[in-house]
Amino acid sequence: MTGMPVTLLSAALFGLGLYGTLTRRDLVAVLACVEIMLGAASLQLVAFARAANALGNGEALALVLVVLAAAEAAVGLGLVLATVKRTGKSRVEELTEVSG
Amino acid sequence: MSATVTFWLLGAFALAGAAAVVFSRDALRLVVGLGAFLLAVAGLYLYYGMGFLAAAQVFVYVGGVLVLVLFALLLLSRDGRGRLLAPGGFDLAAAAVAAGMAAVLALTLRDFRPPGAQAAQADLGATLLGPMLPAFELLGVLLLAALVATLVIVGGGERK
The missing domain is CATH 1.20.120.1200 (NADH-ubiquinone/plastoquinone oxidoreductase chain 6, subunit NuoJ)
Incomplete structure (x- = not known):
């Protein structure tokens, strides 16, 4: 299944993740929605690799994405924990000061 | 089927x-x-x-x-608030942005054809240690940097 169906699926998943990133108000939930956008992009990459018959390249690229997402999650959740420890706030609308 | x-x-x-x-x-x-x-x-x-x-x-x-x-x-x-998260609430602007972005992605990627069918290259190891070796090595450095950064940010080592 390459072509239109998987493009529709990954676009829908990306749209869902984007909507969640814009509307969720807990920092951790926003991070989870970003993970969904990353997963959607990586799914589309894999489908393209399948269509181009370049499985090794696609798998390696998607593996790079997996590692990047893991690093992003570790640093992001570390930032969330540090923010909550310093300010006691974990919601987006409460964290409006740039320096403080 | x-x-x-x-x-x-x-x-x-x-x-x-x-x-x-x-x-x-x-x-x-x-x-x-x-x-x-x-x-x-x-x-x-x-x-x-x-x-x-x-x-x-x-x-x-x-x-x-x-x-x-x-x-x-x-x-x-x-x-003590329990495990409830803040309600997301329906946001028309966010929904419009997300739907528009999804539509743009679907419409632009619909006609995309990957450049020419290459020779089947299914050997992941050969790819990672061949043409993608720089990326592979950089990933190791990135993971190390991310680990150290997380430790520094959370500040586990500063307490005495």
Whole structure:
């Protein structure tokens, strides 16, 4: 299944993740929605690799994405924990000061 | 025919998991939804014949990232409010942006054809240690930097 169906699926998943990133108000939930956008992009990459018959390249690229997402999650959740420890706030609308 | 059914089942599973992450108010349901989404994507990787990638996805995401998210959620909800998250609320502008972005992606990628069918190159190891060696080495450095950065940010080593 390459072509239109998987493009529709990954676009829908990306749209869902984007909507969640814009509307969720807990920092951790926003991070989870970003993970969904990353997963959607990586799914589309894999489908393209399948269509181009370049499985090794696609798998390696998607593996790079997996590692990047893991690093992003570790640093992001570390930032969330540090923010909550310093300010006691974990919601987006409460964290409006740039320096403080 | 059954391959099509597999694809759409996994796709529906992924969409349902993503919807749970985006709309649920319960922290644990968010984690379960994220797990369902990640497992469904791993299944789709398998569907495309990338077994190693599917295994890596399960180990790294479901075993690592998901547990991290769970830890963070449980650490943050110690203030007696329970595990309820802030309601997302329907936001027309955000919905418009998301729908527009999805439409742009679907319309632009619809006609995309990957440049010429290359010689079948299914050997992941040869690719990673051949043409993608710089990226592979940089990933190791990135992971180390991310680990050290997380330790510094959370500040575990400063207490005496």
